[in-house]
Amino acid sequence: MSQTTTLLIDSLRHLRSRYLFWISLALSALGAVALFGTYSFTPEGIRILWFRPIENAELVAGSDGPRMMVAGIFNGFFVRFWLSWGVMILALVSTASVLPDFLRSGAIDTALAKPISRVKLFLVKVFGSLLFVLFQVAVGVVLAYLLIGLRFDMWIHGALWAIPLITLQFLYLYCFAALIAVLTRSTLASLIGTILIWFMVFIVQFAANQFQENAATVRAQSELFRTRITQTETLADEENRELNNFEQFRINQYNKRIIESEKAINGWLGTWDNRLQRIELGVPKTGDIRRILANKVKAPIATEMMSLFIDVNSDEFRPPNVDEDEWSAQIQAGDEGKRAVRDVDTWVSIGSSLGVSFLALGFATLVFVRRDF
Amino acid sequence: MTSEHAIELSHVAKTYRGKVHALRGVDMRVARGEVFGLLGPNGAGKSTLVKILMTVIRPTRCEGSMLGHRIGHKPTLGRVGYLPEHHQFPDYLTGAQVLHYFGALAKTPRRVRKKRVGELLDLVGMTRWRSKKLGSYSKGMRQRIGVAQALINDPELVLLDEPTDGVDPVGRRDIRAIIARLRDDGKTVFLNSHLLSELEMVCDRVAILVQGQIHQQGTIDELTADQHRYLIQVGASDLERSEQIAGAIMAEGVSRGEETSTLVLDTTDAERIQPVIDALRGASITIEAIRTHRPSLEDLFMRAVIDPETGKEHGPGAAENTRPRVQA
Numbered sequence: 087m088s089q090t091t092t093l094l095i096d097s098l099r100h101l102r103s104r105y106l107f108w109i110s111l112a113l114s115a116l117g118a119v120a121l122f123g124t125y126s127f128t129p130e131g132i133r134i135l136w137f138r139p140i141e142n143a144e145l146v147a148g149s150d151g152p153r154m155m156v157a158g159i160f161n162g163f164f165v166r167f168w169l170s171w172g173v174m175i176l177a178l179v180s181t182a183s184v185l186p187d188f189l190r191s192g193a194i195d196t197a198l199a200k201p202i203s204r205v206k207l208f209l210v211k212v213f214g215s216l217l218f219v220l221f222q223v224a225v226g227v228v229l230a231y232l233l234i235g236l237r238f239d240m241w242i243h244g245a246l247w248a249i250p251l252i253t254l255q256f257l258y259l260y261c262f263a264a265l266i267a268v269l270t271r272s273t274l275a276s277l278i279g280t281i282l283i284w285f286m287v288f289i290v291q292f293a294a295n296q297f298q299e300n301a302a303t304v305r306a307q308s309e310l311f312r313t314r315i316t317q318t319e320t321l322a323d324e325e326n327r328e329l330n331n332f333e334q335f336r337i338n339q340y341n342k343r344i345i346e347s348e349k350a351i352n353g354w355l356g357t358w359d360n361r362l363q364r365i366e367l368g369v370p371k372t373g374d375i376r377r378i379l380a381n382k383v384k385a386p387i388a389t390e391m392m393s394l395f396i397d398v399n400s401d402e403f404r405p406p407n408v409d410e411d412e413w414s415a416q417i418q419a420g421d422e423g424k425r426a427v428r429d430v431d432t433w434v435s436i437g438s439s440l441g442v443s444f445l446a447l448g449f450a451t452l453v454f455v456r457r458d459f
Numbered sequence: 460m461t462s463e464h465a466i467e468l469s470h471v472a473k474t475y476r477g478k479v480h481a482l483r484g485v486d487m488r489v490a491r492g493e494v495f496g497l498l499g500p501n502g503a504g505k506s507t508l509v510k511i512l513m514t515v516i517r518p519t520r521c522e523g524s525m526l527g528h529r530i531g532h533k534p535t536l537g538r539v540g541y542l543p544e545h546h547q548f549p550d551y552l553t554g555a556q557v558l559h560y561f562g563a564l565a566k567t568p569r570r571v572r573k574k575r576v577g578e579l580l581d582l583v584g585m586t587r588w589r590s591k592k593l594g595s596y597s598k599g600m601r602q603r604i605g606v607a608q609a610l611i612n613d614p615e616l617v618l619l620d621e622p623t624d625g626v627d628p629v630g631r632r633d634i635r636a637i638i639a640r641l642r643d644d645g646k647t648v649f650l651n652s653h654l655l656s657e658l659e660m661v662c663d664r665v666a667i668l669v670q671g672q673i674h675q676q677g678t679i680d681e682l683t684a685d686q687h688r689y690l691i692q693v694g695a696s697d698l699e700r701s702e703q704i705a706g707a708i709m710a711e712g713v714s715r716g717e718e719t720s721t722l723v724l725d726t727t728d729a730e731r732i733q734p735v736i737d738a739l740r741g742a743s744i745t746i747e748a749i750r751t752h753r754p755s756l757e758d759l760f761m762r763a764v765i766d767p768e769t770g771k772e773h774g775p776g777a778a779e780n781t782r783p784r785v786q787a
Contacts, residue, residue, distance in 0.1 A: 092563035096549070103551035195543035196608070199513035200564035201536045458475075458516040 089202050090210050097214025098221075100184060107218065110176040114226030117168045121159055122233040127152040144394045151394050153240050154386045158394075160245055161376065161385035164230060169252045170376055173222050177256055178263065178284075181215040182277035185267035194459045208454045212264045212447065219256040224249050244382035251375050251382075254436065258370035259284055261443035265450040268457070284372065291373040294362035295427050301351060301359040303423030308347040310415045311340035336411075370439040377430045387424045389417065465491045465616045465647035466512065468523035468530070473507055473516065473671075481507045482518070483671040489664075491615075494638055494648040496658035498756070499668035500764050500773065505651045506544055508668070509620050512649075513541050526616055537566050540614035542605045544621045544651070550594035554585050554604050557593065558611050565612035572611065579607035584633060598625035606634060610641075617641060620651040635661050659756040667763040670773055674763040683754045687727040692748040693739070695720045701744055705735045720747075 101107050125134045131142035132152075144151040188194060188211055197207060227248045235241045259280055266279040315337050322329050329337065350356070379385075389398050404413040466489040473482040482504045489495040499505050510516040514531055521530050528535040548557050555576050562572040580586045583603040593601060602625055609617055619638075623631045638661050641648050652658055658665060659679065666676035675682055693701045698720050705713045705722055712725035724732050732749075739746060754762075764772050 089564055089566070092560060096552075096560055099551055099556075100549065190547060192543060192545040192547040193549075195510065195513070195515050196541065196546060196548070196561060197564060198515045199536055199539070199541040199543070200561065201533050201566055202564055203533060456517070459510075 118229040183273040261447040294366040299423040302426030306419035306422035374435040472520040493663040496662035496665040540609035540617040542609040562611040
């Protein structure tokens with residue numbers, strides 16, 4: 087058995103010795119069962135547990151609705167709330183003490199006194215902590231994958247990408263946890279520091295995504311208004327007539343909106359969008375993991391998911407001063423904005439995030455290699 | 460590459476953050492196959508020296524070799540066993556798992572490990588506890604596992620830092636027996652301890668480290684060769700008169716001993732005490748006993764830790780910003 091295997095097995099034993107490991111594992115399994123084992127699709131609609139089916143034409147078995155709903159629940163609830171937040175927090179808490187404990191005087195001495203390089207010892211120990219997340223996510227995701235496949239006859243292979251991707255998300259954060267642990271040898275400092283970094287990353291990404299979505303929405307709106315102006319003018323030309331007053335009024339409104347949009351895009355909105363995109367490039371983009379995964383499982387965006395249960399174009403949601411045509415354009419542009427945020431360049435996102443995280447890990451390794459214990 | 464010495468060190472120095480001189484030019488040789496004891500007061504630099512040998516601490520300066528290779532040569536550590544002071548092995552492992560874990564890190568093949576784990580647990584009397592987690596062990600039991608861990612790779616050189624720390628008398632005797640067995644098997648044992656009686660019982664040679672420098676090193680006989688004394692026990696009422704008579708003959712080197720009615724004559728020469736005995740007998744003083752006294756390791760140690768300038772013991776801890784002393 088090689089030194090690497092020995093260290094990894096030891097990491098697994100260490101993690102298994104913690105109650106949180108088993109609690110988290112049980113919650114992962116429970117979450118998968120609750121989200122994918124408590125309802126079914128019938129010819130009438132959806133049935134929850136053993137109750138009478140709720141009639142819903144969008145969710146009739148065999149239609150596209152159920153697949154959309156299952157993918158939406160997988161990405162929007164299971165991944166977003168449990169794997170990306172729940173498991174991540176439990177993993178950070180569970181693994182926060184691994185390195186500080188390992189670095190304690192008396193514990194580290196024996197390992198350092200073996201014929202193993204410090205770089206290898208440290209890096210294998212760091213990667214060993216990833217086993218916590220890998221294990222948790224693998225159990226939850228495989229269970230979810232099997233439940234979805236066996237119960238609904240939908241084999242969403244893309245869901246399995248959650249296993250490496252969520253582990254990668256943890257790696258982004260754990261590199262910083264390792265750095266703080268090496269610098270302070272304190273479990274509390276490592277945990278709080280990592281959570282603070284995560285929070286900062288969240289704020290940066292949230293701001294960047296808001297600006298990106300708004301900018302994309304505004305651009306899409308402008309484009310839609312231009313298309314509508316062209317359509318109106320073409321129709322009038324084809325009918326060989328002048329624009330009537332209503333059409334002229336609408337075109338003026340559209341033009342006004344286009345000017346406002348371009349002013350925003352060329353002004354503060356575009357400037358901050360660009361700035362935040364550049365800043366975002368320098369942080370480990372934990373939030374992108376969910377978006378990459380959403381693309382892998384072809385999860386619906388929010389309005390698509392909502393459309394399974396309500397008519398999002400309904401007049402009851404339309405603001406009073408917005409006419410039907412403009413409301414439809416706004417919804418369409420809003421969807422474009424959401425899609426733009428989700429349209430993550432996987433390799434740029436993962437590459438730049440790993441670059442930043444590995445920089446932290448590299449510094450941590452350097453400190454570990456040069457430190458006296 | 461072979462050498463008659465398991466450890467050869469010269470000019471080993473360690474300075475922390477430019478101020479604290481933990482080691483100030485240590486020169487030391489440990490022959491192959493001997494049990495070598497390093498003693499010194501708390502903070503003298505003993506553990507620092509051992510940690511430098513085991514690459515746990517990076518020296519400020521270090522020349523020398525261990526098992527024929529430069530200090531810091533990682534592959535050589537596969538031939539060395541080490542028990543650190545205040546070790547903390549993972550509580551979630553069983554005794555057998557600890558041995559397997561450190562054995563694997565020492566690159567001991569699994570097949571060999573499986574055999575040695577059983578043998579070593581038997582050797583340290585922990586076979587019955589092999590499947591119990593360390594969390595349930597007493598300090599002495601952990602220490603036994605620690606000793607077994609240091610031997611898992613069948614090392615040529617074993618460095619034991621305070622091996623009897625927290626161990627009961629039976630355990631101490633067992634550990635001494637293990638050390639003796641290692642010596643019989645031709646292994647070199649480097650013991651780091653401040654339990655002087657323990658060292659005296661098992662060590663072939665010792666070195667005394669004081670404030671980061673070797674004060675003395677050699678066999679106990681070598682170190683005490685010129686320090687033998689004669690003790691003459693007389694009747695209690697005769698002690699004062701005896702001291703006057705002996706003082707008149709020897710002029711210097713006569714004092715009262717710590718024991719009751721004992722006269723101490725600081726000489727290794729038997730001829731020199733004959734006139735004293737004759738004079739005492741001539742004065743009708745009853746001599747109850749005459750014996751030679753060799754200083755114990757504790758006597759040597761206490762002499763080493765007394766600062767000749769102040770006459771007081773060196774305080775604990777390393778020297779700060781002081782120039783290295785001339786080695787004794």
